[in-house]
Amino acid sequence: MGWTRKDLLSMRELDASEITLLVDTAASLQEIASRDIKKVPALRGKTVVNLFYEASTRTRTSFEIAGKWLSADVINFSSGGSSTSKGESFIDTAKNIAAMSPDVVVVRHSSAGAADLLARTLPCSIVNAGDGAHEHPTQALLDLLTIREKKGHFEGLHVAIVGDIAHSRVARSDIHGMRKLGMTVTVAGPPTLIPPFVQELGAKVSYRLEEAIGDVDVIMMLRLQQERMTAGLIPSTREYARFWGLTLDKLARHARPDVLIMHPGPVNRGIELSPEVADGPYSVILDQVSRGVAVRMGVLLLLAGRKGGDGA
Amino acid sequence: MGVPPGFRVRRELMDAERLSRALARIAHQIVERRRDAEGLVLVGVRTRGVPLARRLARLVAEAGAPPPPVGALDITLYRDDLTTVAPQPVLRGTEIPGSIDGRTVVLVDDVLYTGRTVRAALDEIIDFGRPARIKLAVLIDRGHRELPIRPDYVGKNLPTSRRESVAVRLREHDGEDRVVIEEPEEA
Secondary structure (H helix, E strand, C coil): CCCCCCCECCCCCCCHHHHHHHHHHHHHHHHHHHCCCCCCCCCCCCEEEEEECCCCCHHHHHHHHHHHHCCCEEEEEECCCCHHHHCCCHHHHHHHHHCCCCCEEEEEECCCCHHHHHHHHCCCEEEEEEECCCECHHHHHHHHHHHHHHHCCCCCCEEEEECCCCCCHHHHHHHHHHHHCCCEEEEECCHHHCCCCHHHHCCEEECCHHHHCCCCCEEEECCCCHHHCCCCCCCCHHHHHHHHCECHHHHHHHCCCCCEEECCCCCCECCCECHHHHCCCCECHHHHHHHHHHHHHHHHHHHHCCCCCCCC | CCCCCCEEEEEEEECHHHHHHHHHHHHHHHHHCHHHHCCEEEEEECCCHHHHHHHHHHHHHHCCCCCCCEEEECHHHHCCCCCCCCCCCCCCCCECCCCCCCCEEEEEEEEECCCHHHHHHHHHHHCCCCCCEEEEEEEEECCCCCCCCCCCEEEEECCCCCCCEEEEECHHHHCCCEEEEEEECCC
């Protein structure tokens, strides 16, 4: 059993043993964060390019730190300040970067399928760091690693994913990953933000927060993605916050005392999460961020460390 | 447990009793060199160096020295052939107990062969601090070194041919204490 894929594009394409390998690899790399010298020579001489066409704090930074801790050379590209602003197309930019022989290209783009397109076009390994509302596999992997560390296992856990499901690539990747590992997933949100056919991914649907958080081990709150929304999906952010915002009061009345509160960030404080919940004892939001570095190290290691670099 | 496919056991080198006598001898040698026994940290190289290090720690304590802390080293990230071996080895993680600055680290492994694992282990240990000295204890030294590395404590020296493989089997992993030589089955 080993890693054989050239690319990491989605949770949908992975099977349970591949997901477990990624999570296990990340878990064993976490120890590096606590060393005085946070660097191991595993990817010496490998080049990782971060190709980001969308704003990002956590994901881009953690891929950069992950690459550097593994001794890879990491180059950051962001669409502002590049030839994109001179009118170069996405695929032309990518081919030019590929001509400089990177080993891994980490790509984030607002179009679903962007990473897939690169994977079919370029010889190097591609990591999907978020493509539109499609998938964000490394976020799902770090969510899974955090859950396993806090709960000790996956099988039989019940997770509620709450909020703007329709625009969320995190929700899609999480649902795929969690279902494959034997977890139950309930998605909850206002009907306008629940995509059609979400049941086909194996998730249950609820339209009431109080009901959805009732008997779950994990509550995953999603950011209200106002920048992706067309008008009219919710009456107002104030009303959304009132019905769908998670407050200490709602937690105390409806949720289990050992529930974990997760959020992929960035948090809209006072909308989907009250500050007392975001910073409270149930919250593992910053644990997720720490695990993010380990997960991205694991992904880079498995992709760039494959025999011969590509092909094999 | 058992013989890998395509290999057969050629002969037994150590049974359980001889294996534990070899370990006891190494433990006594460590205790006799007082400089090594004080401030001692035993670090096993994964996989089978780790149970060997734990057993040595127990034997060192029984021989009258303070019980040493035991660590585990996964040298995968320091291998010189990481990107040429396929499939990649599964990571099991490194755990170093406390600070190693100024202490005597004894690396423990089951079989010393080319010396490349030890080279990787030395590089990794040094990333954790500056020990006063690093020593090497192995259960079997089978020769064929490719690097200028020699062990300080040896359970048994054993001339082998390169086509043979030496398998150390330990209770903790394999359900039995035994060292055997395996060779490829003839075609």
